[in-house]
Amino acid sequence: MIDLHTHTIASDGTYSPEELIKYAIQKNLTAISITDHDTIDGLKPAINYMKANNITPDQLQLINGIELSTNIPKYNFDIHIIGLFINPDDPTFINRLSSVIDDRTRRNTKMLSLIQRAGYDLSLKDVTDYSKDSVVTRSHFAKVLVMKGYFNDTNEVFAKLIGNGKPAYVPREDVHAKFGIELIKNSGGIPIIAHPTLYGLDSNGLYGLIDELKGYGLAGIESYYSLYTKQQTKAMKHIASRFKLLEVGGSDFHGANKIGNDLAVGHGNLNVPDELLVHLQDYLNSNKK
Numbered sequence: 001m002i003d004l005h006t007h008t009i010a011s012d013g014t015y016s017p018e019e020l021i022k023y024a025i026q027k028n029l030t031a032i033s034i035t036d037h038d039t040i041d042g043l044k045p046a047i048n049y050m051k052a053n054n055i056t057p058d059q060l061q062l063i064n065g066i067e068l069s070t071n072i073p074k075y076n077f078d079i080h081i082i083g084l085f086i087n088p089d090d091p092t093f094i095n096r097l098s099s100v101i102d103d104r105t106r107r108n109t110k111m112l113s114l115i116q117r118a119g120y121d122l123s124l125k126d127v128t129d130y131s132k133d134s135v136v137t138r139s140h141f142a143k144v145l146v147m148k149g150y151f152n153d154t155n156e157v158f159a160k161l162i163g164n165g166k167p168a169y170v171p172r173e174d175v176h177a178k179f180g181i182e183l184i185k186n187s188g189g190i191p192i193i194a195h196p197t198l199y200g201l202d203s204n205g206l207y208g209l210i211d212e213l214k215g216y217g218l219a220g221i222e223s224y225y226s227l228y229t230k231q232q233t234k235a236m237k238h239i240a241s242r243f244k245l246l247e248v249g250g251s252d253f254h255g256a257n258k259i260g261n262d263l264a265v266g267h268g269n270l271n272v273p274d275e276l277l278v279h280l281q282d283y284l285n286s287n288k289k
Helices: 017-026 043-052 091-117 124-131 138-147 154-162 177-186 203-216 230-242 275-288
Strands: 002-006 031-034 061-070 079-084 190-193 220-225 246-250
Touching (some): 002 246, 043 061, 061 091, 091 138, 138 154, 177 190, 177 203, 190 246
Parallel strands (some): 002 031, 220 246
Antiparallel strands (some): 079 190
16 A cells, blocks of 8 residues: 655644654555645655665655645635655755745735634734644644634634635635646656545536646646545546546545544545556656656
């Protein structure tokens, strides 16, 4: 099994990069990708841990990844683009990634203002103290609001306050999907649309979105995901075939921040086949020529 969509404490997961690598080995994974939100800070600790413990690719392949939150102005939701096989040492990539982080900071400031206007006692310090210097995401806002007793769980926070289209939702403004896809491709990576069923589009709307992203250079789609039904997996595989996209998949593992969603198996019905790695590698090799 492989898992190409995971998060660490560098963004909104609860496992350190080292703990995640150990857990992946414990679960006998063939490969894992760390895809933290808008940051690569979790990659170097994972790489160093594997080197220090002589963990070879035969035991576990670590694929450098990231998950970028992007936008297209006509849509009222974030479009998440996963980048696999990126080069975390590419200075141009690192420099351009800083603009993505700056945009997230501006967004968080606006979102905090809307939350406060809605009557919730929440400060930026509350959120940053909880995030412990990692990239601040909506999940951190949700967790702190639950801890303060305003909501029963984080799902309720998203459903009533900060989810797509809700009163305190703020879209990404400066990180266009085209920018995100090009950022990944220019670093030698493979850009993939994450969990497209979560965007609330009907078939025609989803086809339109994929077609537009394909025009920007999208190369893959998450056809396996922890929340998909069998029918949705089948539909995503059909889209992959129709648009000639690579298939990938992952659990979107966040540790204790997504209870019941386990590494590699999701909610128990996920099994991302190893053979997808062959197609990804073939793509990389063909684009090097």
